[in-house]
Amino acid sequence: MDAAFNEETFEMENPPIRVLHLLQRMEPAGVQSFLMNLYRDIDRSKVQFDFLVHYKEHQFYDDEIEQMGGRIYKLSVREDYNLVAYARELRTFFSQHREYSVLHGHMETLSGIWMVEAERAGIPTRIAHSHTAGFGKGPKAIVRELFRYQYxxxxxxxxxxSKAAGDFMFPGKGYRLIPNAIEVEKFSFRKDVRKDVRLELGIDRDAFVVGSVGRFHASKNYSFLIEVMKKLSSLKDNCVLLLVGDGSERSHLEDKVHELGLEKVVRFLGKRQDVHRLYQSFDAFVLPSRYEGLPLVGIEAQASGCPSFFSTGVSAETGITDLATFLPLDGGLDAWARAIADADAPFSREDYASVVANAGYDVHGLADDMARFYLERSTPAGTVSPEGVMA
Incomplete structure (x- = not known):
């Protein structure tokens, strides 16, 4: 008689391959949200994600990662910025963790060190993933430019x-487009959710709500958005701006709100776990970034059926529906305010989730594709030699 199938034994004898993702930290930002969308949907009985990060502090997604079986390794380079010690720490890490045959990198910064150490350790698949189409200005941008060519x-x-992100980071080279996919049905518009969220936030049902989601960083240009709200408030009564997120620019933005007398207009909601619900309460989504690759939040906003206004610094590929409007930052505050005010016209929001899914931004299909890629590129744990050949 054949032995009964033992699923637990099967899983022990056929553990999932482990893919190592390298990035700054698992904070609630675009790259991290994209990775978590992929991680939640991928078949974790076949592919597990681990994370090599550069900050010691506990981060937004750490608990969820560990609950799903992921491991988080934290480097110490941010403590003293000793790059020699950083290279040594990486060398030790890769020598102690021979289970990784796929390294998926998401930051060009320090790539002249971490990518070299990964190659030296014999990791056969080393992915450089571009998530941006610009660096802005200043000393940090100069440093990032140097690493851009090493990446x-x-x-x-x-x-x-996006094509913009690929052409910027890898000029003249071939690259594969990986859409910033989302769990589309999670963002599908629901009238009852809109009503509930506004009630929870104490917002009038007839208020005109503008929203934006992202890190409070100079590249996002939220100071400009606050100035636009000053103009919009003169065109429409009962306007509200909801800023979802946090970051180094928060105190500056709060000062700006006070300076313009918009304390009753602008609300800072901080980091939220329920961003998909908050989109339902918006009447307009605005992202006036100085530069962007393909912002995940722009896809989410359109999936919720929300009229979306982007600066021309945002990749045109973000406009996957007729909800998207692109405006130049030098076009003036009045032009932005009037365009946003016109979004108040009644229309149906219910059908846009399917439009976004049909455009190829549903994470279910991407998760299957990425699982196949990782599995094809994986080698049995412990079989990769320092020279990168099978032992």
Whole structure:
């Protein structure tokens, strides 16, 4: 008689391959949200994600990662910025963790060190993934420019969230487009959710609500958005701006709100776990970034059926529905305010989730594709030699 199938034994004998993602930290930002969308949907009996990050502090997604079986390794480079020690720490890490045959990198910063150490350790698949189409200005931008040219040099595969991001980070090189996919049905518009969220936030049902979601960073240009709200408030009564997120620019933005007398107009909601619900309460989504690759929040807003206004610094590929409007930052505050005010016209929001899914931004299909890629590129744990050949 054949032995009964033992699922537990099968899983022990066929553990999932582990993919190592390298990035700054698992904070609630675009790249991290994209990775978590993928991680939640991928078949974790076959592919598990681990994370090598550069900040010691506990981060927004750490608990969820560990609940799903992921491991988080935290480097110490941010403590003293000793790059020699950083290279040594990486070398030790890769020598102690020979289970990884796929390294998926999401930051060009320091890539001249971490990508080199990964290659030296013999990791056969090393992915450089571009998530941005610009760096802005200033000393940090200069440093990032230096690393931009090193990023693809020791990679085996190049990925980009958009053509703009790929052409910027990997000029003249071939790369694979990986859409910033979302769990589309989660963002589908529901009238009852809209009503509930406004009630929870104490917002009038007839208020005109503008929203934006993202890190409070200079690149996001939220100071400009606050100035636009000053103009919009003169055009429409009962306007509200909901800013969802946090970051280094928060105190500056709060000062700006006070300076313009918009304390009753602008509300800071901080980091939220229920962003998908908050979109339902918006009448307009606005992202006036100085530069963007393909912002995940722009896809989410359109999936919720929300009229969406982007600066021309945002990749045109973000406009996947007729809800998207692109405006130049030098077009003036009045032009932005009037365009947003016109979004108040009644229309149906219910059908846009399917439009976004049909455009290829549903994470279910992407998760299957990425699982196949990772599995094809994986090798049995412990079989990769320092020279990168099978032992």
């Amino acid at each position: 693809p040099r020791h990679a085996t595969d190049l990925f980009a969230c």
